Structures are given as C-alpha cells and as structure tokens.
Amino acid sequence: xxxxxxxxxxxxxxxxxxxxxxxxxxxxxxxxxxxxxxxxxxxxxxxxxxxxxxxxxxxxxxxxxxxxxxxxxxxxxxxxxxxxxxxxxxxxxxxxxxxxxxxxxxxxxxxxxxxxxxxxxxxxxxxxxxxxx
Numbered sequence: 001x002x003x004x005x006x007x008x009x010x011x012x013x014x015x016x017x018x019x020x021x022x023x024x025x026x027x028x029x030x031x032x033x034x035x036x037x038x039x040x041x042x043x044x045x046x047x048x049x050x051x052x053x054x055x056x057x058x059x060x061x062x063x064x065x066x067x068x069x070x071x072x073x074x075x076x077x078x079x080x081x082x083x084x085x086x087x088x089x090x091x092x093x094x095x096x097x098x099x100x101x102x103x104x105x106x107x108x109x110x111x112x113x114x115x116x117x118x119x120x121x122x123x124x125x126x127x128x129x130x131x132x133x
Contacts, residue, residue, distance in 0.1 A: 007019075009132070014133065015079045017087065017130050018130045024086045025126050025129065029126075031120060033120055034119055034120075035116040036084065036118075037116055038115060038116060042110050048110070068103075072118070073108070075105070076108055078108050079105070080108060083117075083118040084101055084102025084118070085102060086122065087126075088124050089124060090124055100127075
C-alpha cells in the first residue's frame with residue numbers, strides 16, 4: 001500500500017487501485033463481511049517470506065508486498081477486526097481474487113495462527129471502478 005496525494009493506493013504490476021475509493025464503495029453499498037482463509041493469501045502473496053529482521057537487498061515477489069515497503073511493527077499493531085478488501089478481476093475469462101487492502105492485517109493474522117480474517121469482497125465492476133490505470 002502506498003499513499004498518492006493523501007489517498008491510499010495498492011499497486012499490482014502496472015495497475016494502481018484506489019483503496020479509499022474501494023472503502024467508499026463498501027460504505028455506499030453496504031455488505032456484510034465474509035471470512036477469507038489466511039493460508040490462501042499467505043501462499044499467494046508469499047507473506048511467510050517477509051522477515052522483521054531483513055537487512056539485505058530489497059526484494060519483491062511477483063505477487064505480494066515488497067520487502068522494502070513492508071513494516072512488521074505496523075503489521076503487528078493493526079486491527080484484526082477491520083475487514084480486508086478483496087477485489088475480483090477476470091483474467092482470460094476466469095475470475096481471480098486480488099487482496100487490495102489488508103496485507104499488514106493478513107500478516108498479523110498469519111503470525112497469530114488464526115485461520116480466517118473478515119473481508120469485504122468487491123464485484124468485478126466495483127474493482128474496475130477503483131482501478132486507476
């Protein structure tokens with residue numbers, strides 16, 4: 001997650017997603033949160049490779065947070081009651097989920113050993129609305 005002009009964003013390759021806009025959509029179109037499996041995101045985003053004592057070269061996996069921008073201290077202070085935001089996109093005509101907001105919460109949940117975390121799920125159309133480029 002980064003901030004652009006005081007707005008929170010999430011970069012995925014060449015795409016940038018507006019987290020604030022995603023939260024505005026959730027607020028404007030209320031929905032209940034659903035549980036998402038932490039192990040799935042740990043595997044997909046390689047969260048188990050993030051180390052609080054990392055002092056080497058910054059690295060960034062194909063999927064997941066860049067070690068140089070990940071703050072373990074911040075992660076361990078996050079509110080696990082706040083749902084993460086998961087977008088839905090289509091790749092080659094197949095749906096695919098994308099964790100847009102909540103990597104630090106997902107990491108903390110992994111570290112505490114919990115199996116699930118609450119999540120808001122966006123539709124394909126809503127995810128397209130928050131994609132800036």
